Amino acid sequence: MQEFVLTTVFFLAAVWFDLRPKWKAGRAPFFLSAVLTAAGYFILVKNIFF
Amino acid sequence: MTQGRLSFRGAFFLIVAAEVSAVTLSGLFGESGADGWISILLAALPAIPLILVFSRLCALMPGKSLPEMAGLQFGRAGEIIAGAVYGCFFIILTAAMLSGYTGFIHLAALPRTGPAIICLVFLSLCACLCRGGSETMGKWSAITGVLFLVILAGLIAFSAENIKPGNLMPVFTTSAETLAAEGLRIFALTHGELVLILFFAGDFAGDIKPQRLFWGALGFGLILALIVFFHNCAVLGPYTAASALFPLYRAASVIDAGGIGIRLETLVALAFMLIGITKTAAVLMAGARALSRAVRPAGVGAPLKLTVPAGFLAAALAVSALGGDAEKGELARRFLPAFILAPGALLPLPLWISAEIKKKRAGKKT
Numbered sequence: 327m328q329e330f331v332l333t334t335v336f337f338l339a340a341v342w343f344d345l346r347p348k349w350k351a352g353r354a355p356f357f358l359s360a361v362l363t364a365a366g367y368f369i370l371v372k373n374i375f376f
Numbered sequence: 377m378t379q380g381r382l383s384f385r386g387a388f389f390l391i392v393a394a395e396v397s398a399v400t401l402s403g404l405f406g407e408s409g410a411d412g413w414i415s416i417l418l419a420a421l422p423a424i425p426l427i428l429v430f431s432r433l434c435a436l437m438p439g440k441s442l443p444e445m446a447g448l449q450f451g452r453a454g455e456i457i458a459g460a461v462y463g464c465f466f467i468i469l470t471a472a473m474l475s476g477y478t479g480f481i482h483l484a485a486l487p488r489t490g491p492a493i494i495c496l497v498f499l500s501l502c503a504c505l506c507r508g509g510s511e512t513m514g515k516w517s518a519i520t521g522v523l524f525l526v527i528l529a530g531l532i533a534f535s536a537e538n539i540k541p542g543n544l545m546p547v548f549t550t551s552a553e554t555l556a557a558e559g560l561r562i563f564a565l566t567h568g569e570l571v572l573i574l575f576f577a578g579d580f581a582g583d584i585k586p587q588r589l590f591w592g593a594l595g596f597g598l599i600l601a602l603i604v605f606f607h608n609c610a611v612l613g614p615y616t617a618a619s620a621l622f623p624l625y626r627a628a629s630v631i632d633a634g635g636i637g638i639r640l641e642t643l644v645a646l647a648f649m650l651i652g653i654t655k656t657a658a659v660l661m662a663g664a665r666a667l668s669r670a671v672r673p674a675g676v677g678a679p680l681k682l683t684v685p686a687g688f689l690a691a692a693l694a695v696s697a698l699g700g701d702a703e704k705g706e707l708a709r710r711f712l713p714a715f716i717l718a719p720g721a722l723l724p725l726p727l728w729i730s731a732e733i734k735k736k737r738a739g740k741k742t
Contacts, residue, residue: 329492336496336688344684355682358671362685369692370492 329374337367381581386514388593389521390658391573395597396524397473397655398565399604400624400648408558409614410543411550416601418559420594423567426721427590429728430570434577434586436731441578442571442724443669449730458723459670462575463686465719466663469569470690472712473659474498477652478694480622484645492695499691502657506664506683510579513657520650527647528603531624534640535611535631543613544606564713566601567594568720575662622648660687 340363348356382390408415437445442462447455478495486494505516573590580586604624608617611627620626628644664682 329490332493332496336500340684340688344681348681355668355671358667359682359685362682362689366685366688366690366692369689369696373692373696374492 330371333367333370333374337363382510382514382576382579382584383518383581384584384589385518386511387573387576387580387584387589388596389517390514390576390654391570391590391593392521392597392600393517393524393651393654394569394572394658395566395593396600396604397651399601400651407554407618408550409618410545410547410609411555412558412605412609412614413602414550415555415558415562416598416605418555419562419566420598421559422563422721423570423594426567426570427587427594429724430574431587431590433574433724433728433731434580436728436735439578439580441576441665441669442574442727443666444578445574445727445731447669449727449734456670459666459668461666461719461723462571463663463667463670466572466659466666467686467690468693468715470656470660470663470687471693473652473656474691474694477649477656480625480645480648480652483621484625484641492691495691495695498653498656499687501653502660503683503687505653505657506661506687507681510576513576513654513661517654517658520654524647524651527643528600531628531631531640531644532603532607535607535627538631539607539610540613541610543610561713564716564720566597568713568716569659571720571724572658572662574724575665576658624648660690663690 345356345359345363348359433442433445437448440448443455443458446458450457474495477498478491481494481498482489482491505513508516570590577586608623608627611630612620612623617623617626625641625644625648628640631640660683664686667682667686
């Protein structure tokens with residue numbers, strides 16, 4: 327559970343500090359970052375629970 | 377990503393950190409036992425043409441990083457391909473680094489803490505360092521490099537009583553095939569990742585002479601690798617050292633240094649972590665730069681800050697694919713050297729050949 331909470335905090339921090347400013351920078355950078363971050367979060371959560 | 381100049385000292389210790397991080401962690405022990413030093417020397421042989429190619433690339437296209445060089449030679453398509461290939465390569469390499477150092481910290485300092493937590497905290501440190509830019513990275517690698525050397529010298533001085541020269545014998549008992557195979561593995565792990573310095577070549581300070589930098593770092597890294605090998609071998613014996621997960625740390629744990637014995641282990645752990653942060657941050661930064669070149673043409677706006685997303689994905693891979701399952705981890709460790717060789721040593725070759733042909737053609741025209 328601790329791992330899940332920390333992973334989620336890290337994910338939210340990445341979304342806030344990394345993805346949010348990129349929305350204005352253009353579609354390609356935002357979507358690439360979003361895909362990488364989402365993939366990382368998905369793999370980590372899957373690894374914690376399954 | 378903040379740009380900045382990378383000084384000679386910073387670049388030198390960055391290359392040395394890239395070379396010796398695998399040495400300090402794994403000790404480079406394999407099947408060759410006490411003959412391992414021959415494999416280390418053999419591994420340096422293919423590094424010589426590699427360094428000549430890298431220096432030549434830096435001289436032919438000064439002030440350019442590898443994806444920019446690919447863009448100059450093969451156009452935008454070359455830049456996208458180089459960016460995407462090296463982006464994936466460095467993300468997987470970052471995952472391997474994170475997996476190794478997470479495993480070490482978990483074993484040595486935080487056995488009750490989950491690997492995911494250690495991995496994410498370690499990644500946060502590396503990501504912060506990356507976001508500081510090349511100048512910060514250079515200063516950090518120079519300071520930690522010196523600190524690492526001081527700790528290594530202290531460890532060797534305290535282990536004087538535990539050194540058994542008999543452990544270095546017998547020599548020349550391993551077959552040439554085994555030595556060559558070991559040499560190739562060591563080459564991949566120590567020199568194969570040197571390609572990452574080409575991602576910092578665009579930030580080299582004006583007074584840096586690439587050839588001098590690469591030769592100096594290769595020689596220094598080779599000497600350090602031999603020192604670490606002989607120390608571990610003499611203190612632990614080749615077979616105990618080969619079976620230990622982290623031989624240098626194990627050697628520090630058996631050294632009888634009176635009341636400060638336990639502190640030696642802590643210092644070695646500190647040295648591991650410092651050099652690990654340098655190497656992981658450098659690889660992550662190279663990966664972020666490669667990916668940013670793949671999605672944005674050169675000269676358009678500031679380079680993208682892809683450090684955090686790329687690092688997050690690498691951490692996920694490290695925790696699940698590399699570190700989560702012992703069988704998968706062993707499989708990954710076995711194939712990692714082969715995986716490093718292609719992008720690390722072979723892919724820069726067409727770039728170099730193309731640059732030489734273009735230069736010759738330009739010379740003929742004038």
